[in-house]
Amino acid sequence: MTSLLANAVPTRLVHLSSVDVVIVVFYFALVLSIGWYLKGRANTGEDFFMAGREMTAWVAGLSFLSANLGALELMGWAGSAYQYGILATHWYWIGAIPAMLFLALVMMPFYYISKTHSVPGYLKLRFGEPSRALSAVSFAFMTVLMSGVNMFAMAKVMQIVLGWDINFSIWVSSLTVAIYVTLGGLRSAIFNEVLQFFLIWAGALLIPILGLYEAGGWTNLKLQIAHRASEQYVHLWAGLGSFSNNPMGINWAGIVFGLGAVISMGYWTTDFLVVQRLLAAKDLRSAEMAPIIGAGFKMMVPFIVILPGLLGLAVLPEKLVPESVAAVTGGHSYNDVLPLMLARYCGPGLLGLGVTALIAGFMSGMAGNVSAFTTVWTYDIYRPLINSKGSDHHYVNMGRWTTIIGVLISVGTAYLVMQFASIMDYVQALFSFFIAPLFGTVVLGMLWKRATGAGGFWGLLCGTLSSISMWAWVKVDPSALRYVALSPHAKALAQDMYQALWSFVVCVLVTVTVSLATKPIPDGELTGLVYGLTEVPSVGDVPLYEKPLFWAAVVTVIFFVLNIIFW
Amino acid sequence: MVSIWFFIGISLAVNGGLILAAGIYQLLYPPVNPGVVLFHLHANIWWGAVLMAFGLIYCFKFAPRRQS
Numbered sequence: 161m162t163s164l165l166a167n168a169v170p171t172r173l174v175h176l177s178s179v180d181v182v183i184v185v186f187y188f189a190l191v192l193s194i195g196w197y198l199k200g201r202a203n204t205g206e207d208f209f210m211a212g213r214e215m216t217a218w219v220a221g222l223s224f225l226s227a228n229l230g231a232l233e234l235m236g237w238a239g240s241a242y243q244y245g246i247l248a249t250h251w252y253w254i255g256a257i258p259a260m261l262f263l264a265l266v267m268m269p270f271y272y273i274s275k276t277h278s279v280p281g282y283l284k285l286r287f288g289e290p291s292r293a294l295s296a297v298s299f300a301f302m303t304v305l306m307s308g309v310n311m312f313a314m315a316k317v318m319q320i321v322l323g324w325d326i327n328f329s330i331w332v333s334s335l336t337v338a339i340y341v342t343l344g345g346l347r348s349a350i351f352n353e354v355l356q357f358f359l360i361w362a363g364a365l366l367i368p369i370l371g372l373y374e375a376g377g378w379t380n381l382k383l384q385i386a387h388r389a390s391e392q393y394v395h396l397w398a399g400l401g402s403f404s405n406n407p408m409g410i411n412w413a414g415i416v417f418g419l420g421a422v423i424s425m426g427y428w429t430t431d432f433l434v435v436q437r438l439l440a441a442k443d444l445r446s447a448e449m450a451p452i453i454g455a456g457f458k459m460m461v462p463f464i465v466i467l468p469g470l471l472g473l474a475v476l477p478e479k480l481v482p483e484s485v486a487a488v489t490g491g492h493s494y495n496d497v498l499p500l501m502l503a504r505y506c507g508p509g510l511l512g513l514g515v516t517a518l519i520a521g522f523m524s525g526m527a528g529n530v531s532a533f534t535t536v537w538t539y540d541i542y543r544p545l546i547n548s549k550g551s552d553h554h555y556v557n558m559g560r561w562t563t564i565i566g567v568l569i570s571v572g573t574a575y576l577v578m579q580f581a582s583i584m585d586y587v588q589a590l591f592s593f594f595i596a597p598l599f600g601t602v603v604l605g606m607l608w609k610r611a612t613g614a615g616g617f618w619g620l621l622c623g624t625l626s627s628i629s630m631w632a633w634v635k636v637d638p639s640a641l642r643y644v645a646l647s648p649h650a651k652a653l654a655q656d657m658y659q660a661l662w663s664f665v666v667c668v669l670v671t672v673t674v675s676l677a678t679k680p681i682p683d684g685e686l687t688g689l690v691y692g693l694t695e696v697p698s699v700g701d702v703p704l705y706e707k708p709l710f711w712a713a714v715v716t717v718i719f720f721v722l723n724i725i726f727w
Numbered sequence: 728m729v730s731i732w733f734f735i736g737i738s739l740a741v742n743g744g745l746i747l748a749a750g751i752y753q754l755l756y757p758p759v760n761p762g763v764v765l766f767h768l769h770a771n772i773w774w775g776a777v778l779m780a781f782g783l784i785y786c787f788k789f790a791p792r793r794q795s
Contacts, residue, residue, distance in 0.1 A: 179749045183742055194734055201728065219731055351731050358735050362742065362778055370765050507753065507763045509746030509771050516742075 174321055174503040180512025187359070187516045188336060191352050191523070195340025198348045205552045208345035208559050209277060209535045210440050217446040219354055221453030224437040226353035227528040229360060231521030232313050234465050238501075239494035241469025242480055244407045245385070245393025246726060248469070249462045253396075254420040257719045259428035260455035261712045263438075264448045267429050269696045270606050271439060272447045273688050278439075279432040279602065280540040286605040286689045287616030289544065294620060296540035298594050299432060300533055304566050307529035308573020314522035315574065321499045322515065330574050333519070337527045338567040342560050346440060346535070349527040353437070356520040357457075363510075363517030364464040367498075370505040371471035384474035393473065396726045402649070409651030418657025422664045426599035433532045445699040448708040455715050459722065465498075472497040476504075526570070534562045593631070596660035597623025600667035608675075609683065609690045615675030623667025630659045732789040740782025747775030 176184070202208040215223070240248040276282045280299065284292035315329035340348045375381040382394045392399040392406055399406035400415060428434060428451075441447035472480065478492065480500075486493035492500060502514040538559050543550070550558070601620040604611045633640045634655055644662070645654040686693045704710050750771030753761075 177749075179745055183745055186741055186745075187738075190734065190738055197729065351734065354731055355735060355738060358739065359742075362739065366770055366774055370768070370770060373768075374765060504764055505770065507749070507761065507766065507771050509749035509775060513742055513746060 177508040183512035195343040198344030202345040211347035217449035221450035223350040223353040225454035230525035231518040238469040238498040241466040259424040264451040288613035308570040312574035349531040356524040363514040368467040414657040426595035593627040596664040597667040619671030622670040626666040627663035730789040736785025743778030
């Protein structure tokens, strides 16, 4: 979505009334006030980088979910629902729920018991310095670039939706984020992510409620979509028997193994941007419950994202088109469907809340990127590689300065993208290269005690290089997609799924092969890091309804029921 | 420390109050061209009231004085 936005023709979708402007201004005042209030509680490294490790399961869980609930995500997937139908829901259900539950029940104990500050920090403990350095440098570099790309995308969306000047949006949002993260550290970022969660639901929930009322209920909506598009648009699995039977050009194997088993596992369990929120939990039970709470709400997100896209198919009088066509014709694109539905139902006040929810989504995403970058830079790059003898106070100061510098680099990236739109494609592709192999490395490290430092490092490196090679191969020769995705009917989304799957396989094979050829790590050095050598503490003598396993089972049952209902 | 839920309460109460006020104004002085479909449902009145009610409950329940 983002690269196409760069070329979009600026038109103004909505007009704000004075009460709408008051609501937007109130949001900025509130987040700055929160940052100011929290400034006295970010004096030590644990406070600034880990929010004091005192977050409850609810705060950590909502923050964990919000870190992924950015405005680009909301607008992009609502547009995908308009374009591809209910298939887009896979990215919220099978593309998230199993991974979140796996993280909670299997991986979280190791992250938490090891008391690591970051995912690269776990790699250091398990595989040694080379793996940490590779992971930390790539994560820090990509995170700060992604922050800049998102910043530019936000400014462009604000220009298209509200007619705001791009420079104004970039500087106001980045300065606000810089101020409240510099003052309050991770705690400030987490507080604002939870605030964003409520604003998004408060601002977006009316669209599906009023939309279903206008469409005459779910049954009538399905009939209208079948009439205006295709019956396949309202089935999750029925059209996935082959690549050519559904609008996405993907099959069930790509969704189940590529998306469900690799991409989502990689993102939700090893992307430090989201995992950092869980490391701030106050105890192990909270750290395990947090992703389960996040999973429960994640299952409901399609109600405010996918359903508005489907409703747009049924009730909007005009037909939306791809960004490239909209840029030429001046019409509205798929990605405009959420703002269009917002403008359709929301009058003064409600419109301001909806726009505030979008702004909050952008800003908290930026804050999440910056706070994760700051922690990885300070603890995984600066301290081990540049200055290992600094005091705690010194590292907190380094964190504050890194926040400001990270925001400035992001601003620079945003202006670079403004000049060279194609950079966005490359940055997003680069980010995806690391996710699947990193999951392979971390999960083998946690579950297989025979994995060695050399195995972990070379597996991660070869998996990443294989991902880059496949991407470059298809870039140079688009017909190569038939080999990567195993079908001549495969489309772009299928490439992402299969590229991730193969790079994960390469990572695992190389890690296993090199590990078996190198000297095992003594068991004593793996205590607290690997399954079988670690005594996972009990969650305590608590009632059944307070046990993570019980709620994971509840979420699993709901997950299967939903998939069957919308089969 | 002031609970995060108190800040959430403030946000919902203030936003809900503003939306409710805008809705009541539109009810008393209906615009010639409302600009939205389903205007007759006056969503900003009941949705604003719901948000404000939730916000006030949160503000009361997590007020710093009660928490301390």
